[in-house]
Amino acid sequence: MRTSSIWKAALAGAALLHVAATAHAQGEAKVDEGALKYRQSLMEAVGGDMAALTNILKYGLTVPGAAQVHAEGLASHAKLTTVAFERKVTAGPTDAEPAIWEKPDEFAQSVQKFEAETAKLVDVAKNGDLAALGAQVKATGKSCGSCHDSFRKPKEESFKRKGGGS
Amino acid sequence: MLQASGGCTCHTDVEGGGAPLAGGRPMQTPFGVWYTTNITPDRETGIGAWSDADFLRAMREGRAPDGSAYFPTFPYTSFTGMTDDDLLALKAYLFSLPPERKENRPPDAWPPFSWRISAWAWQLAFFRPERFEPDPAKSASWNRGAYLSTAVAHCGECHTPRNLAGALDRSRWMAGSEDGPEGELAPNITPHDDTGIGRWTTTDLVWFLQTASKPDGDDSTGLMKEVIEEGYTHVPAADLEAIAEYFESLPPIENQLMADDDAEDDGEDEDAP
Numbered sequence: 001m002r003t004s005s006i007w008k009a010a011l012a013g014a015a016l017l018h019v020a021a022t023a024h025a026q027g028e029a030k031v032d033e034g035a036l037k038y039r040q041s042l043m044e045a046v047g048g049d050m051a052a053l054t055n056i057l058k059y060g061l062t063v064p065g066a067a068q069v070h071a072e073g074l075a076s077h078a079k080l081t082t083v084a085f086e087r088k089v090t091a092g093p094t095d096a097e098p099a100i101w102e103k104p105d106e107f108a109q110s111v112q113k114f115e116a117e118t119a120k121l122v123d124v125a126k127n128g129d130l131a132a133l134g135a136q137v138k139a140t141g142k143s144c145g146s147c148h149d150s151f152r153k154p155k156e157e158s159f160k161r162k163g164g165g166s
Numbered sequence: 167m168l169q170a171s172g173g174c175t176c177h178t179d180v181e182g183g184g185a186p187l188a189g190g191r192p193m194q195t196p197f198g199v200w201y202t203t204n205i206t207p208d209r210e211t212g213i214g215a216w217s218d219a220d221f222l223r224a225m226r227e228g229r230a231p232d233g234s235a236y237f238p239t240f241p242y243t244s245f246t247g248m249t250d251d252d253l254l255a256l257k258a259y260l261f262s263l264p265p266e267r268k269e270n271r272p273p274d275a276w277p278p279f280s281w282r283i284s285a286w287a288w289q290l291a292f293f294r295p296e297r298f299e300p301d302p303a304k305s306a307s308w309n310r311g312a313y314l315s316t317a318v319a320h321c322g323e324c325h326t327p328r329n330l331a332g333a334l335d336r337s338r339w340m341a342g343s344e345d346g347p348e349g350e351l352a353p354n355i356t357p358h359d360d361t362g363i364g365r366w367t368t369t370d371l372v373w374f375l376q377t378a379s380k381p382d383g384d385d386s387t388g389l390m391k392e393v394i395e396e397g398y399t400h401v402p403a404a405d406l407e408a409i410a411e412y413f414e415s416l417p418p419i420e421n422q423l424m425a426d427d428d429a430e431d432d433g434e435d436e437d438a439p
Contacts, residue, residue: 051383058373138377145378145385154350154388 071125075118110147173396188266198275208265235285247298247317292333311412324352341419358418
């Protein structure tokens with residue numbers, strides 16, 4: 001009798017451990033999922049501001065103050081890039097290259113370039129000179145592109161296809 | 167002309183730090199790796215000793231000055247449509263550049279694909295030299311756009327899927343390819359709303375070819391960015407509008423490209439039994 005209850009207790013303990021471990025793993029998976037979704041929505045916000053600025057230039061729009069708002073949006077979002085990519089998540093619907101975490105110095109440099117170009121963009125947007133704005137939007141786009149070349153998979157927008165994004 | 171053809175950036179080995187247009191850039195194909203050639207006017211290793219006739223024959227018939235056939239990694243299949251005047255203008259420009267001495271590298275491919283005779287057989291089966299013929303029923307700008315897109319800018323060489331023999335599948339013209347050069351995916355650029363660029367306006371398309379910036383605020387990467395920066399961005403806006411007119415007139419083809427996934431990022435498979 002006694003031995004069998006010890007066994008029962010051990011079994012119950014093991015089951016509890018198993019449940020806890022599973023819960024922990026599920027918790028971790030959820031954190032990964034959140035990190036991944038967050039950084040994708042951040043990049044979409046960046047894309048949205050870039051698209052708005054591009055439309056202003058493309059169509060010569062005169063929406064007072066708009067260029068500055070979008071430039072400031074980009075500059076603030078740029079500052080979130082580092083923290084958004086802090087957690088290494090390479091599985092799941094993502095186009096992030098593992099190189100982000102394997103070459104952290106290079107990645108940090110790329111992000112710094114992005115921050116610097118968007119900060120400059122805010123100054124240029126305040127001046128209201130469309131030609132200068134065009135040149136700086138292009139420079140900003142280049143900073144996006146050079147980071148994407150090294151750290152984003154070239155398979156275009158595959159995360160969207162997999163249902164991870166919009 | 168050089169710029170309208172995409173700056174001939176395939177002939178510059180950017181990653182290998184090669185001199186402009188001196189060749190050596192690897193082109194990955196399902197049949198092996200081909201290295202682009204030296205098209206600087208160096209007389210021994212480039213094309214400096216070529217006559218006008220040699221140049222026309224290479225571009226239009228895919229034949230080297232010695233008569234041997236080129237592999238279709240060199241897109242003579244598109245350039246064949248170009249006019250003499252445009253081809254010779256291109257040659258004159260290339261010959262005005264500094265010569266660079268650099269030997270061409272043979273392909274890393276398995277026989278029989280590595281044999282020159284295969285290129286000859288391929289041409290026999292899949293290639294017919296053919297000038298671009300304007301369509302009198304269409305506008306002058308449409309015809310200009312069609313000529314620039316199909317012959318000069320050779321968009322279809324990357325953006326049209328190929329059959330098992332590596333020939334362009336013309337029934338799926340510009341519908342995108344998963345085996346683009348350098349192993350990259352070349353998107354569907356037919357005006358299909360969901361899988362192509364049907365939601366892009368003329369202004370979007372012209373702007374994209376000038377700046378590499380897409381309507382959704384994303385930037386272009388890879389070879390497309392290079393051909394824009396070295397090429398299309400320098401092309402007059404009227405020509406880019408003509409190219410847009412041509413693409414908007416194409417039959418929209420539904421083709422959702424599926425890039426190869428690395429096994430490691432197949433997150434969904436975790437739910438599988």
